[in-house]
Amino acid sequence: MRASDDAARAEQWAEPPEQARPRPQDGAAGLDAAEARDLAQAWLDEPLAPAARRLLTGAVEAFAARGYHATATRDIAARAGLSPAGVYVHFPSKEELLYQISLIGHRGTVEVVRAAAVVSDDPVHRLRAVIAAITAWHARYHTTARVINYEMAALTEQHRAQIATLRREIDSLVRQTLEDGVAAGVFDVPDVRGTTLALLSLTIDVARWFRATGDRAPEQLGELYGDLALRMAGHRG
Amino acid sequence: MRASDDAARAEQWAEPPEQARPRPQDGAAGLDAAEARDLAQAWLDEPLAPAARRLLTGAVEAFAARGYHATATRDIAARAGLSPAGVYVHFPSKEELLYQISLIGHRGTVEVVRAAAVVSDDPVHRLRAVIAAITAWHARYHTTARVINYEMAALTEQHRAQIATLRREIDSLVRQTLEDGVAAGVFDVPDVRGTTLALLSLTIDVARWFRATGDRAPEQLGELYGDLALRMAGHRG
DNA sequence: ACGAAATCTAAGCGCCCGCTTAGAATGACC
DNA sequence: GGTCATTCTAAGCGGGCGCTTAGATTTCGT
Missing domain, CATH: 1.10.357.10 (Tetracycline Repressor, domain 2)
Structure with missing residues (x-):
């Protein structure tokens, strides 16, 4: 059995562990560099205010890691470096x-x-x-x-x-x-x-x-x- | 284009609408008859108290419909016809x-x-x-x-x-x-x-x-x- | 330099969460 | 028919939820 077999099975079957609670200002918690770069790149063309873009990318990370219903708007705000109320300046709802x-x-x-x-x-x-x-x-x-x-x-x-x-x-x-x-x-x-x-x-x-x-x-x-x-x-x- | 094409696309792309809040005692909310029968059948061999079985099948329905984190233990209890505390007689946690x-x-x-x-x-x-x-x-x-x-x-x-x-x-x-x-x-x-x-x-x-x-x-x-x-x-x- | 518009925060409202506790009902066994 | 473990409920605890409000701060055209 090749060594890569175990990696392959992990790739198929392992779910990522639930993320630790994000620290404030930590915009890319849980993403490696390449993934964060790709994510930022993917949203670069969208005509958005910087804070709105940070909220969207932060929300993508949070929703993907813990699911929509399990993600608190406070978490998303923290990833974007905003206070909990800051979300609602840019988006009317979660x-x-x-x-x-x-x-x-x-x-x-x-x-x-x-x-x-x-x-x-x-x-x-x-x-x-x-x-x-x-x-x-x-x-x-x-x-x-x-x-x-x-x-x-x-x-x-x-x-x-x-x-x-x-x-x-x-x-x-x-x-x-x-x-x-x-x-x-x-x-x-x-x-x-x-x-x-x-x-x-x-x-x-x-x-x-x-x-x-x-x-x-x-x-x-x-x-x-x-x-x-x-x-x-x-x-x- | 055949009439069934639309059904096929719905089959592929449509997510089921989120379930209405389950009424108490409504053990099979949101499942059609065949699905409920299959679900009950699948758990028949497990050596479980009736209430424990109702809790498990109710939890399956709720988790599948709304996701684990979005499901309240109160919902699961209601599907099994129990009070909110009744869950914890049979299972120590969600x-x-x-x-x-x-x-x-x-x-x-x-x-x-x-x-x-x-x-x-x-x-x-x-x-x-x-x-x-x-x-x-x-x-x-x-x-x-x-x-x-x-x-x-x-x-x-x-x-x-x-x-x-x-x-x-x-x-x-x-x-x-x-x-x-x-x-x-x-x-x-x-x-x-x-x-x-x-x-x-x-x-x-x-x-x-x-x-x-x-x-x-x-x-x-x-x-x-x-x-x-x-x-x-x-x-x- | 200044007033208005945009952006943000501190505080908190009402509600629902997972889970616990104290004690009442239930039912199998002698 | 009394005993006792099991099963269940009513009530509630501490805390987190989405979202709002009032007001401070920043930004910027003029």
Whole structure:
């Protein structure tokens, strides 16, 4: 048995220990440097006041580590270096924080998927590119991905419906690619609906187990999953 | 576009709305008849006092619907028809409830997987049977599966370590089956570790999206996923 | 330099949390 | 039918929750 086997199992099965109570001003508690950099980068394009950005990234970390309902607005405020009341200058409620995180996160995913979809008209190349892109995104931004995939039930009904629209777009694109491949005779898919479900399932679950400290880079995982997707689509490589 | 397409997308993307506050004595709030029957069945073999069993099944429902941290012990007590203090006659803490749920759930999964593994020595039949079994279990007992897969971080360190042992057994069995198939020349798997990860990922994510009200029976889904597993393993059927 | 707008804090409101305690009901056994 | 362990409830403790309010401080166009 190779030494990396244990690491692999830990990667799959171990949940991160619940975070210690954050110290004030400790904006990136519990995140390693690479993860914090990626997280900050991911939110750089959003037109936000610095304090609002710190609140959002702090909320992502807290929600991912302890769950939405278990996270106190006081914790989020402390991560952003604000007093408990400081949160409500920028966001009217804790749920609004989650909604904004979910919105920005889902829009980012949709953009990544769209970009991957236009690289080629060939269903084979397109399926591999799309699945690789979704997978790499879920790995690189696994903290955000955790929140937007596993805390949807905490959104209000209206917000959840709005997010569902974005998710449907991703679903449609994967399904359409499968159908195109079947029509072109390069895929063999007896159950397009079920296989679409399985493909997205595979990429979403990455958010549950992926750790930046593992030995697998997001893009490497993306390529592996892209190849697995072609196999699942019945493509004879 | 077929009418069932919308249902399929809902199946994949929609989270169940947060449950209404349970009424006292309402032991199966939010579960349909089939789901409640399955849940009760799953716990029938456990040697437990009736009240303890009602507390455990009530806790499963509550944890699955709203999350561990968001669930009040008062809610669990009400589902079991007890006063808030009645919980502590049977369990010393809320975490102990989660631990017992996790233990019973994981033991059940391991049993199901072991039973599927002995049906055949042929890696092809065995992989299909094992993946189909895990998938069907996660679909049939998706309420329990949700709790034991997504609330692990809420366990104490000792309890989490104990559960990890059971999970490692499942991981080993899938990995060994892949390796046997490669050695026998019936599988083509460039990355056994990553493919094992992906296979288990696929089955676990069923707990996130599966609804008993969907048009797909647990065993049907198991067969679909068993076939997908063989494709992912590079078996030429 | 100054007044207004934006941003932030100290304090705290009403409520719900996990869990404990004291003692009442229950039921199996002699 | 009395005994006693078990099971349960009513009441409540200390504390944390989301969020509000009143007012201090900072920022900035003029």
